[in-house]
Amino acid sequence: MVSVNNLSMSKFPLFLALCVALVYYSAVATENPRLEVLGLGEYAIYSREDVKSSLVSRRVSSGSGYIYYTESVKAAALREKFTIIDGESIVCRFSAQQIFKKLGYQEVSSGEGIHYGYSPRGLDFIKVSGQKINLQVAERGGITIVGWPVILGSF
Numbered sequence: 001m002v003s004v005n006n007l008s009m010s011k012f013p014l015f016l017a018l019c020v021a022l023v024y025y026s027a028v029a030t031e032n033p034r035l036e037v038l039g040l041g042e043y044a045i046y047s048r049e050d051v052k053s054s055l056v057s058r059r060v061s062s063g064s065g066y067i068y069y070t071e072s073v074k075a076a077a078l079r080e081k082f083t084i085i086d087g088e089s090i091v092c093r094f095s096a097q098q099i100f101k102k103l104g105y106q107e108v109s110s111g112e113g114i115h116y117g118y119s120p121r122g123l124d125f126i127k128v129s130g131q132k133i134n135l136q137v138a139e140r141g142g143i144t145i146v147g148w149p150v151i152l153g154s155f
Contacts (some may be wrong), residue, residue, distance in 0.1 A: 004061075010136040025112050027078060031122075031123060032122055032124060032134075032148050033049045033122065034076070035088055035090040035102075035103075035146055036072040036076060036088065037094040037102065038090055038094055039094070041091040042071070042072070042090070042091045042151075043070050043071060043074070043078075043088070044070075044088065044089045044153055045071045045078060045085055045088050046068075048055075048064055050066065051066075051081050051082060053081050055077055067152070069090070069152050072109075080116045087150065088147065088153075089148075089153065090147075092145075092146060093142070094144055095139070096144065099146055100115075103117075103119070105119040106119065113138060113139045113140055114136065115124050115139070116133045116134070116136055117135035118134055118135065119135070122134035122149070125149055126150060133149060133150065134148055134149045
C-alpha cells in the first residue's frame with residue numbers, strides 16, 4: 001500500500017487524480033437497472049434456471065426458461081436466488097419519458113406505444129436495426145411495462 005507520507009509532493013497530484021478516478025469509476029460501474037425503483041407493481045424475472053422460492057407468486061414456462069412473478073418489493077430478495085438472469089420487467093404507472101429519466105437511459109427509438117432505450121451502464125443489450133437496446137417500455141391503456149434488455153413476456 002502506498003503511504004501519502006512516502007510520496008514526494010510532485011507525485012501527489014498524480015496519486016490524487018488516480019484516487020478520484022477510482023472513486024468515479026466505482027460510482028458509474030455497469031449494472032442492469034433495478035426496475036423496482038419504479039414503484040409498486042408486478043415484477044417478473046426471466047431465467048433459464050429452475051428456482052423454487054416462496055417469494056414467487058407464480059412461475060410460467062417460457063420455452064428455454066421460466067418467468068418468475070413476484071411483487072416489486074420482493075424483487076431484490078428474489079434476484080439473489082439466481083446465478084443467471086436473462087431479463088426483468090415491471091408493470092408501473094410512469095410514462096416512458098419519466099422512466100428513461102429516472103433510470104438514466106436515453107431513448108433511441110419509439111413508435112406506436114413502444115419505446116427503446118440504451119445506457120452504456122447496462123451490462124446486457126441486444127441490437128435492433130443496428131442500434132444497441134437495453135431497455136424497452138410499452139405503454140397501453142394507462143399501464144406501462146418496462147423490461148431489460150427487452151420485455152420477454154407478453155404485453
